[in-house]
Amino acid sequence: xxxxxxxxxxxxxxxxxxxxxxxxxxxxxxxxxxxxxxxxxxxxxxxxxxxxxxxxxxxxxxxxxxxxxxxxxxxxxxxxxxxxxxxxxxxxxxxxxxxxxxxxxxxxxxxxxxxxxxxxxxxxxxxxxxxxxxxxxxxxxxxxxxxxx
Amino acid sequence: xxxxxxxxxxxxxxxxxxxxxxxxxxxxxxxxxxxxxxxxxxxxxxxxxxxxxxxxxxxxxxxxxxxxxxxxxxxxxxxxxxxxxxxxxxxxxxxxxxxxxxxxxxxxxxxxxxxxxxxxxxxxxxxxxxxxxxxxxxxxxxxxxxxxx
Numbered sequence: 001x002x003x004x005x006x007x008x009x010x011x012x013x014x015x016x017x018x019x020x021x022x023x024x025x026x027x028x029x030x031x032x033x034x035x036x037x038x039x040x041x042x043x044x045x046x047x048x049x050x051x052x053x054x055x056x057x058x059x060x061x062x063x064x065x066x067x068x069x070x071x072x073x074x075x076x077x078x079x080x081x082x083x084x085x086x087x088x089x090x091x092x093x094x095x096x097x098x099x100x101x102x103x104x105x106x107x108x109x110x111x112x113x114x115x116x117x118x119x120x121x122x123x124x125x126x127x128x129x130x131x132x133x134x135x136x137x138x139x140x141x142x143x144x145x146x147x148x149x
Numbered sequence: 150x151x152x153x154x155x156x157x158x159x160x161x162x163x164x165x166x167x168x169x170x171x172x173x174x175x176x177x178x179x180x181x182x183x184x185x186x187x188x189x190x191x192x193x194x195x196x197x198x199x200x201x202x203x204x205x206x207x208x209x210x211x212x213x214x215x216x217x218x219x220x221x222x223x224x225x226x227x228x229x230x231x232x233x234x235x236x237x238x239x240x241x242x243x244x245x246x247x248x249x250x251x252x253x254x255x256x257x258x259x260x261x262x263x264x265x266x267x268x269x270x271x272x273x274x275x276x277x278x279x280x281x282x283x284x285x286x287x288x289x290x291x292x293x294x295x296x297x298x
Contacts, residue, residue, distance in 0.1 A: 102251075
């Protein structure tokens with residue numbers, strides 16, 4: 001990265017710039033989401049009228065530092081799995097045309113301390129299967145399908 | 150997936166097929182590697198004369214079920230980080246032209262129970278940065294750089 005910021009800050013500012021380019025929709029499918037800066041960016045998009053939908057992992061969303069509760073309280077739709085396995089995806093789709101995916105969970109630990117990769121792809125050939133997976137999971141995790149007994 | 154195998158087995162057999170297509174080189178950069186089937190495939194490639202190099206995470210490589218010890222004993226070169234953060238990548242590069250990357254760690258749990266994605270990309274535009282990252286990490290984690298005191 002040729003920018004003058006420290007490694008983690010530079011990666012974060014690039015990711016923020018991509019996200020904040022959203023004008024119509026943002027799908028987020030994340031195992032772990034605890035970065036306050038990324039949480040604020042998502043809330044800002046929601047307030048701007050971007051349609052934000054989030055899918056996350058049931059075991060991780062309640063952990064200390066998770067942004068999920070704050071995002072829900074801000075009025076953003078969040079759905080989660082009901083499985084013993086992890087919802088381990090780490091991707092987002094901006095305006096149904098830009099896929100952001102890789103190894104990175106949206107946590108401060110990962111951004112600042114880990115070796116991670118983030119791919120940004122706009123070819124429909126790659127974006128489409130992720131959009132389809134998002135819509136499939138979104139329906140599957142609809143609360144009307146929850147089993148309580 | 151239109152194949153008749155259960156979801157996890159089908160994903161595994163597709164991943165195995167990609168890996169076993171290697172003829173010259175295989176770079177693997179994985180946070181966690183515990184799948185016996187994938188371990189056997191990597192050993193097979195090594196015996197066939199494919200140049201296999203593995204980078205992994207120091208905290209995870211010693212956990213029960215890890216394949217890393219077996220792979221080292223088979224004569225495969227493995228290097229690991231010396232950092233407090235995680236080496237969290239999950240990618241492989243076949244013959245310097247096919248990138249396999251995504252959210253998937255090579256563990257039986259992930260293959261069978263999690264929601265995961267695996268992208269297979271052959272465009273040099275995407276493969277090159279991952280190859281560069283591998284070579285950078287490979288040199289950085291060279292044992293001659295270890296700090297013991």
